[in-house]
Amino acid sequence: MATNPAEVLGLPKPAWAADEVGMLYDMATRFMAEEIAPRYDEFEKNEMFDRESWLKAGAAGLLCASMPEKYGGSGGTFAHESAIIEAIGHVGVDGFGIGLHNSIVAPYILHYGSEEQKEKWLPKLATGELIGAIAMTEPGAGSDLQGVKTRAEKDGNHYKISGSKTFITNGQLANLIIVVTKTDPDKGAKGTSLMVVETDEVEGFERGRNLDKIGLKSNDTSELFFNDVRVPTSNLLGHEEGKGFVQLMQQLPQERLQIGTGAIAMIERALALTIDYVKERKAFGKAVIDFQNTQFKLAELKTEATIGRVFYNDCVARHIDGGLDPVTASMAKYWLSDLQGKVVDECLQLHGGYGYMNEYPIARMYRDARVQRIYGGTNEIMKLLIGRSL
Numbered sequence: 001m002a003t004n005p006a007e008v009l010g011l012p013k014p015a016w017a018a019d020e021v022g023m024l025y026d027m028a029t030r031f032m033a034e035e036i037a038p039r040y041d042e043f044e045k046n047e048m049f050d051r052e053s054w055l056k057a058g059a060a061g062l063l064c065a066s067m068p069e070k071y072g073g074s075g076g077t078f079a080h081e082s083a084i085i086e087a088i089g090h091v092g093v094d095g096f097g098i099g100l101h102n103s104i105v106a107p108y109i110l111h112y113g114s115e116e117q118k119e120k121w122l123p124k125l126a127t128g129e130l131i132g133a134i135a136m137t138e139p140g141a142g143s144d145l146q147g148v149k150t151r152a153e154k155d156g157n158h159y160k161i162s163g164s165k166t167f168i169t170n171g172q173l174a175n176l177i178i179v180v181t182k183t184d185p186d187k188g189a190k191g192t193s194l195m196v197v198e199t200d201e202v203e204g205f206e207r208g209r210n211l212d213k214i215g216l217k218s219n220d221t222s223e224l225f226f227n228d229v230r231v232p233t234s235n236l237l238g239h240e241e242g243k244g245f246v247q248l249m250q251q252l253p254q255e256r257l258q259i260g261t262g263a264i265a266m267i268e269r270a271l272a273l274t275i276d277y278v279k280e281r282k283a284f285g286k287a288v289i290d291f292q293n294t295q296f297k298l299a300e301l302k303t304e305a306t307i308g309r310v311f312y313n314d315c316v317a318r319h320i321d322g323g324l325d326p327v328t329a330s331m332a333k334y335w336l337s338d339l340q341g342k343v344v345d346e347c348l349q350l351h352g353g354y355g356y357m358n359e360y361p362i363a364r365m366y367r368d369a370r371v372q373r374i375y376g377g378t379n380e381i382m383k384l385l386i387g388r389s390l
């Protein structure tokens, strides 16, 4: 396989991926290949990573790459986060939940936290001492987040949080969790507030099952229970109650774009692996690549992957300039994750029976790809949002 699977498309690098972003990509790729890939089967079997890997990633400068240096980050932009997520996808260690930690959890604290909150939490997120998660989804509220029932009730200089969450990425390991709560249930979206729960510091917090998924086995995805968990009022994110829904809406474009990052990286890896495979595999006395069907299929996939990569690169350029609107971010999430599903499926087909065997990476990619159309807002919800712009 090409050293960088993106090379199968033969596209020039966008301006945002030059210089130190390119160097970060190379470094992250080496880290994932040398430190994570050799232990990946063990993480899949345990259905979670270990803390040591997070601390190593922190020491290597791969956590909080886009956070300011004064809070322990590397002072980069989303381009740097993209380089790291692409490295994860290209090496094939997709369950490492760094993308969520870096591009979702840390930015909430940077954008809405007080100076004191930033100084307290960001440096520890950058070292890996704190592992981040965001808990929006509940058993009764997924797509419709206005239906969240978890309650945060003021009690002197504390909030008392009660409720349960499910499907939470990094849920077994996370020790800093941003929890979507209702501070005023009568006000609907305007009664929503984000609370930071440092799980090591509270009582009444319980982790439920590490959920048994069909893919992304190495990532812990969990139920979480809050039984009158008391946090200081200073753990409210932002300066006043009731801003949670607006904060979520403002941050979702980056969350959606980074799902697109994983998608395009996996698309490129699937193509690179499959091109190698069909050149090696023989049937009817010739290489599988010599059948016209194989060439036509791969020609179609390469064309669509190229369209996807050009669109993705444009979204990143716009996002870095502050101009990526929520509708385009929804297009990127839905279209790239749909394309990922299609490309990985077709690539598996070109592997024949070997594609169905877990020892071949395309099999794992097939299982891992499916959820991309579901989390971060389902692709149906993305179309709903795009539809509203018509």
Ligand SMILES: Cc1cc2nc3c(=O)[nH]c(=O)nc-3n(C[C@H](O)[C@H](O)[C@H](O)COP(=O)(O)OP(=O)(O)OC[C@H]3O[C@@H](n4cnc5c(N)ncnc54)[C@H](O)[C@@H]3O)c2cc1C
Binding pocket: 134, 135, 136, 137, 141, 142, 143, 144, 166, 167, 168, 169, 170, 213, 216, 221, 371, 374, 375, 376, 377, 378, 379, 380, 381, 384
């Ligand atoms: C592996 C994994 C990791 C996750 N990580 C996290 C996490 O870290 N944090 C977190 O908070 N959540 C997380 N989630 C939850 C995820 O975001 C939700 O599963 C998703 O938003 C869908 O919600 P739901 O499962 O309740 O489905 P539902 O909302 O019940 O949807 C069921 C179906 O109805 C469709 N639907 C719903 N409303 C409409 C509508 N208005 N129009 C048309 N169709 C509609 C949906 O598209 C879907 O097909 C994760 C989920 C998974 C599987």
